[in-house]
Amino acid sequence: MKVLISWVILALPLPLMAQVTAIRAGAVVDPRTGTAKPNQVILVKDKKIQAVGAGIAIPENAQVIDLSHEWLSPGLMDAHSHLTLAETGGDGPFESFYLSESTALRAMRGLHNGEILLHAGFTTVRDVGNSAEYAMVDVSRAIEQGWFIGPTIIDAGRIIAPFGGQSRLIPSGQGNFWKYEYIDADNPEEVRKAVRVNIYHGAKVIKLVGDNNPYHYSVEEIRAAVDEAHRAGIPVAIHVIFGGEAADNAIEAGVDSLEHGFYLTDVQLKKMAAKGITLVSTDFPRSVLDVMGTSSGMLPEPAVLAPLIIDRLRRAHQAGVHLVFGSDVPIDIPGKTRAEVMLEYLDGWVAAGISPPEILRAMTSDAAKLLRVDKDRGVIAEGLAADLIATPGDPTKDIMTLRKVDFVMKDGRVVRNAHGP
Ligand SMILES: [Zn+2]
Structure with missing residues (x-):
């Protein structure tokens, strides 16, 4: 019995x-x-x-x-991740990571990194593109089905950018091979269409590239993305490294978050604070910068960039900009898990004079608001x-x-x- x-x-x-x-x-x-x-x-x-x-x-x-x-x-939450991405680093061409790996392999890397992040305490991540052909949508679905353990994923789908994605000077005979990672959108109507395509495929955030090439998005083009995304109830994040007019346009158009923003001026930061635009600051520590190098000339030398990033974070904090934690680890560092590398970013936040309660808020409750999951998490x-x-x-x-x-x-x-x- x-x-x-x-x-x-x-x-x-x-x-x-x-x-x-x-x-x-x-x-x-x-x-x-x-x-x-x-x-x-x-x-x-x-x-x-x-x-x-x-x-x-x-x-x-x-x-x-x-x-x-x-x-x-x-x-914990990370508002700027790329779980399927592992850049080649050094002097290799930026495009090599998406030319050499299939969407299936990228999805498996995403699952692997998702499990590592969850074990380290990251229960929600926003994955802002560079996941081949919507690999992260499938990673998210596989986790939600319970086939694998991993964080809740807020995915951007393909990155929307002016012609060329984040590639440069590729011989025209090679074709638009960046289309697996990016959608070319070069006027407001094309931007609207691209936003709809991403939402159709499961995106929960729209990611734009603001300043990768000498040309960049106009206020009108960014507004089209913001209008279309907001009507579907999802936010817009825009990659802006160098600031300048590209950042002015993004701020004017009212994006939800500006990503990176390493060269933002005090005037731009004050405008962001006034308009409630979040800075997802992706403050690369030296460990990442040294392996990443200049990302094929897209970034300054690590010794130049590292102090500049911390200074910008300090100025953003002092200007009252809404800050949310995002790591943007785009590369594997030998001997360290991706989660260990992500937590190295805390050193930068402390060096910028930000208090522990504020840092924790940027990694939890404030991140949840930006990701629009605050009713649940x-x-x-x-x-x-x-x-x-x-x-x-x-x-x-x-x-x-x-x-x-x-x-x-x-x-x-x-x-x-x-x-x-
Ligand atoms: Zn990124």
């Missing part, structure tokens, strides 16, 4: 066996206020946070996870998805504790727990 009962219990579907998970938390961090409440209980049911607070009764049949010496924070609150991380220290005091994430829950499922069975 005993054997039979055990068999029956084992045969029950998993949600019926463990309906509620209760986490005893040493403290729960609220990134919106930069504070931590001690001795909390988090109840998780059906992928969501059912209750959080002190003195909450733990149901008798609940699975209990003891993290009573840990700080619980919402899962970004804080630890009743009714939101159970995307949780635990650290041995308080991230509102010591942001580097995010490098020691030792527990990760994604949509209510424990994917890593260094403290438990």
